[in-house]
Amino acid sequence: MGPLAGLKVVEVAGIGPGPFCAMMLADLGADVVRVDRASGALTGDPSTPPADLLARGRRSVAVDLKHPDGVATVLDLVERADALLEGFRPGVMERLGLGPEVCLDRNPRLVYGRMTGWGQDGPYSSTAGHDINYIALAGALDPIGRRGGPPVPPLNLVGDFGGGGMLLALGICAALVETARSGKGQVIDAAMVDGSAVLTTMFHSFRAMGIWDDERGTNLLDSGAHFYDAYETADGRYVSVGSIEPQFYAELLRLTGLEGEDLPWQHDKAHWPELKERLAAIFASKTRDEWCELMEGTDVCFAPVLSLAEAPDHPHNVARGTFCEVAGITQPAPAPRFSRTPPEISGPPPHAGQHTEEVLAGWGVPAERIAERRASGGLA
Numbered sequence: 001m002g003p004l005a006g007l008k009v010v011e012v013a014g015i016g017p018g019p020f021c022a023m024m025l026a027d028l029g030a031d032v033v034r035v036d037r038a039s040g041a042l043t044g045d046p047s048t049p050p051a052d053l054l055a056r057g058r059r060s061v062a063v064d065l066k067h068p069d070g071v072a073t074v075l076d077l078v079e080r081a082d083a084l085l086e087g088f089r090p091g092v093m094e095r096l097g098l099g100p101e102v103c104l105d106r107n108p109r110l111v112y113g114r115m116t117g118w119g120q121d122g123p124y125s126s127t128a129g130h131d132i133n134y135i136a137l138a139g140a141l142d143p144i145g146r147r148g149g150p151p152v153p154p155l156n157l158v159g160d161f162g163g164g165g166m167l168l169a170l171g172i173c174a175a176l177v178e179t180a181r182s183g184k185g186q187v188i189d190a191a192m193v194d195g196s197a198v199l200t201t202m203f204h205s206f207r208a209m210g211i212w213d214d215e216r217g218t219n220l221l222d223s224g225a226h227f228y229d230a231y232e233t234a235d236g237r238y239v240s241v242g243s244i245e246p247q248f249y250a251e252l253l254r255l256t257g258l259e260g261e262d263l264p265w266q267h268d269k270a271h272w273p274e275l276k277e278r279l280a281a282i283f284a285s286k287t288r289d290e291w292c293e294l295m296e297g298t299d300v301c302f303a304p305v306l307s308l309a310e311a312p313d314h315p316h317n318v319a320r321g322t323f324c325e326v327a328g329i330t331q332p333a334p335a336p337r338f339s340r341t342p343p344e345i346s347g348p349p350p351h352a353g354q355h356t357e358e359v360l361a362g363w364g365v366p367a368e369r370i371a372e373r374r375a376s377g378g379l380a
Contacts, residue, residue, distance in 0.1 A: 002029020002334070002343035007176065008363070010035060010077045010084040011058065012098070013352075016131075016156065017164030017192065018087030018115045019054035024169040025083075026057030027334035027343045033359050034350065035074055038064040041353030041380030049327045049348035056326065057346045061360065062353025062380035069378025071097045073360070078103045078110060080363045082179075083172050085113035089128075090120045100187045110185040111175040115168050117159070119191030131159035131192065138163070138196035143203065147217030147224065163195025218269070220244070226276035227252060227266065230305055231283035238305035239283060239291050251300045256282045353380040 007030040011022040026032040034055065041062035044050060061077070063070035075098070078084055084103060086093055093099045093114075100112045117134045118124040124137070135141045135158045136151075145152040168190040175186055206212035211220075218224040227243040243252040249266050253259045256279065264271035283291065288304050295302040306314060312323035312330050324333040327348035334343035356379055360370050373379045 001341060002027065003338055003341040004173075005029035005341065007031065007083070008081045009033070009172075010074070010081045012074075012084070012086040012088070012093070013037070014087035014115070016054075016087070016160040017168065018085060019052075020161050020165030021085055021113070021115065021168040021172070022058060023054050023056060024165065025172065027345060029341065029343060030082075032058045033077060033355075033363070034058045034060045035065075035077070036060050036062045036352035038062045038067075038070065038353070038377075038380035041351075041356075044351050046351055046354055050351060051329060052349045053329065053331050055349035056331070058350060059347075059355035059359050060350040060352050061356045063356075064378055064380070065096050065098075067376070067378040069373040069376045071378075073365070073373055073378060074098055075103070075106050076360070076365050076369075077363060079107050081107065081110060082176060083111040083113060085115065085168065085172065087115040090116060090125050104185055104187075108185055109179055109183060111172055111179060111188065112185065113168050113172045113175075113188045113190060115164060115190050115192075117164075117192045119194060120189045124193075131156035131164075134159040134192040135163070135196045138193045138200065140196045140200050143200075143214075143216050143219075143222055145216045145222075147215070149217065151216065158199060159192040159196050163197075163199050164190065164192040167195040167198070224269070224272060226272050226279050229276065229279075231280055233283055233286060233288040233291060235287040235289075237288035239288055239295075240303050240305055241279075242301040244301070248299055248301050251298055255295055255298065255300060258282075356380060 004025060009022065009025055009030045009032040011018065011032050011034045013019070013034050013036045022032050022034065061073070063073050065071060065074070103112055104110055114120060116125070117129040118127065132141065132153050140158050140163075141151045141153065144154055168188065171188040171190055175188055179185055203212055206219075213219055216222055221228060223229050227241060227249055230238045230240045232238055241252060243249045246266065250259070253263070258278070264275070286294075291302075292304050311317060317323055321333055323330055324345065325331070326345050329348075334345060337343075357370060361367065370379070
């Protein structure tokens, strides 16, 4: 049903950003086949899906990538695919016999997406790393944190998912549009360090304008401003306010009882710490629910800070269908939304190798070839 319906994608199984990219493509309607390791095939009950939500919406083929028949099977899929994505270190796919040159020779229209932390080249390209390292080098970690404190890792949302998997999904979609015009495939080098740097573009603008200081926790959007922060409430929970524009700031003053006081100018940074202390004391005087009753539905720019467990039950998220339940697990629903071709989760996460014969037969691999490769050990 989704806008990518009819597209075939091969995902060489990995961790983090690669599966997230594949999940996005599958949510949008692509037929994404996950190539899993034969060693982990069907170790669980097929009637009970795994809880690895990043693998949702796909079918799984289990092959031995160190066996010639396993590699040959992947190339059979590549021949019939529109795109492939992988997340190994540079050179690994080449050593397996599945590098871009081989795959594009087999299928010249193939879009070959490569997901790494440091990129396919550069001094760091062959070294190990994780999200925290990529966003550190990109300049995205240093500004995140409170004044006088250390940088705070923003989970792995910036490197793995925002600067990594999301941008690879965008790259694959863009390349597929170009392939429709040119008839030629190409290779996408999606590096999390590059993607994380792109996410900081606005802050480079702010520095160039002279409105951003390099000291963390002292700026408009990094907890420096009293009108853009999260505040603890009387019950130990938190609320968020983002009253940047003057009309929204006026609402904040009105609803917190500060309206009419002779206060410093909103953007006088020298007074932000003292104003933050005043607001902290005010927000600590009521519970989170009391503040919700007072501020929800106004133009303060307000929302309660919800936990992962609470978010699916908030009335706004319920009304929007922001979360859904698949196979008994509550999870975020596909996004964004489309008026004619709504995306959907086509199924729960698969066990490794759960659909090997089904996929190969459905993608046109002859039955005798499947049987021969199973007998040789190339297939699980």
